[in-house]
Amino acid sequence: MSMFVSARFVSAWFTCACLLLVAPPALAGDPPIARALLAPELAALNDEELARIGAMSPLPALPADPTNRVADSLAAAQLGHRLFFDKRLSPKGISCASCHDPALAFTDAKPLAQGIATARRNTPTILDAARRRWNGWDGKFDSLWSQALSPLENPMEMGSSRARLLQVVRDDPDLRARYNAIFGDFPSELAAGARDPLATVPAPVPATAPATQALIDATTANVLKSLGAYQRKLLSGPAPIDRFVDGLNGKQGGDLDALSPAARRGLATFVSKGGCYQCHRGPSFTDEEFHALGLAGANGRVPDDPARLAAVDFLRANPFNCAGILSDARDSAKANMVKGLRRSSELFGQFRTPSLRGVALTAPYMHDGRFASLDAVAHFYDTLVGASPIGHHGESVLVPLDLGASGRADLVEFLRALGTDVSLGDPWKVNPLVEAARTESQAVGR
Known part of the structure; x- marks a missing residue:
């Protein structure tokens, strides 16, 4: 590089x-x-x-992101903001901010990313990531929203699953209310019950029906798009x-x-x-x-x-790419770029x-x-x-x-001389959960 x-x-x-x-x-x-x-x-x-x-x-x-219909929704960015700092997304208590620390320009200052295990690559900053044509060191992702799933499910990073992500949203009254206001009611088919379709503890539900898996993926895409909306706020x-x-x-x-x-x-x-x-x-x-x-x-x-060679293979096969069924603009310029990717040893x-x-x-x-x-x-x-x-x-x-x-x-x-203070009092660059607790504590003390 x-x-x-x-x-x-x-x-x-x-x-x-x-x-x-x-x-x-x-x-x-x-x-x-x-x-x-x-x-x-x-x-x-x-x-x-x-x-x-x-x-x-x-x-x-x-630049606009037509593949994410809530890319510029304030409500979606607020939901994504909360999820970005939520350690419940990982069974090991690792949040997105664990590696992308606002105090370190949304990096972790380590040679190699450290989640559940040591990864093979350095943690890149996500400041201005919304300006990038491809995301990740190898360009494995064509949008911010699709990228958000990879660290979540990577066993070396957060070691979680899309099912756990949805469980957190579904079972937290505030997060669920925010989801409902943006995307409509959280699917009743994914409600907790005797056989929770999102159960991940002690083991995943075996042989999830194709229709249920499709619903899980579609609901996951909604949540990922809120994370993408939040990251569009992280600008230098x-x-x-x-x-x-x-x-x-x-x-x-x-x-x-x-x-x-x-x-x-x-x-x-x-x-x-x-x-x-x-x-x-x-x-x-x-x-x-x-x-x-x-x-x-x-x-x-x-x-x-x-x-990049492996990234092209992954990107073309990824159902969460800009040309896939979960995209909101499958015929957009971004989608056509993915469709046109070709494998070459020179990559x-x-x-x-x-x-x-x-x-x-x-x-x-x-x-x-x-x-x-x-x-x-x-x-x-x-x-x-x-x-x-x-x-x-x-x-x-x-x-x-x-x-x-x-x-x-x-x-x-x-x-x-190409850098600046990344905080600048920007509310998007702080943990909203900590800020909410501080505000509540101050209110009680009055």
Whole structure:
């Protein structure tokens, strides 16, 4: 997975999955940045490189999700908010927030995700996940709502089931009332009784009838869509780079001093000789594509994680995908992207390019958390020490950047300017259950 990519690499052909993606914003029509406003650190950049800076801000409006009819429902987001922090969803007392901690930019600050067991990959932030074309390191999911089921049922993560999820909603008066208000009455066929169709303790109900299983799946999809609605509220705030670009464009509130001299030198490297812009471009600093960029596998040699290759197989077969029967827009553009996915050996070892917004808050880095700091990431791409053998399912041949210690430090300083305080008093980024208890306690004390 790339964090920086040398401008001096030889690209291979992209797979069908990449061809289906929307092209990055064009730079040709962007108004030119006035050179008179440029600090000395940026004065040597050409017009194309300056246009890359101009394209870094502002963030566009949040894209719609027609596959989720309650994507922008406040009530659905409120239900999802409560479920996200609810430890009852897992028999081991693990909630979504156990790994996606708001205090850690919705990560867990660990190299590898730690649920019931240690997972194989790093916990990615879910800030701005609603802006992503695919979700997960390998793009295994085409929507936020479909993604929510995987950690729930993964035995290494939450070790739960969709039946338990529905039990929690059904048996909690507040959650059930919220569900009913959004989706209509909770199905009577799934009511508790002598033979509870959702029973998971001490053992699952054997041989669930197809009609009952279909109802469980449809009701699960509703609950998942509320979780998707909640995650659409988790957005990053303005960053120094936004104020800086506004300053270059002469906009009110702009600040040409929002970036330090070191950060400006790092920015110059980012859009020019560093080549970082080739994968990390636009206001989200990602091309939304998949790459295999020379990281050795867990075996210490060639990459051994199939990544996007296995993800395509999973996604096409997943009944919760955007083209499936549980989607609310089976003929939408998102659904058609899934329908068009094709398997190719070139997908082996490819991971999604992460956004760099807020990247300084989300250490450790890469899909397997191998780099503890941005300095370590910059050192790897500057020297390629520890890279895997050339040509093993790789789409590019990297060469060292040769920035040296000072050049790497400047680049890291720029990356720090892409982040902001993730809390900002945002009520969506706190545990609503704790807040409700605090409010109640304060009311009693009056």
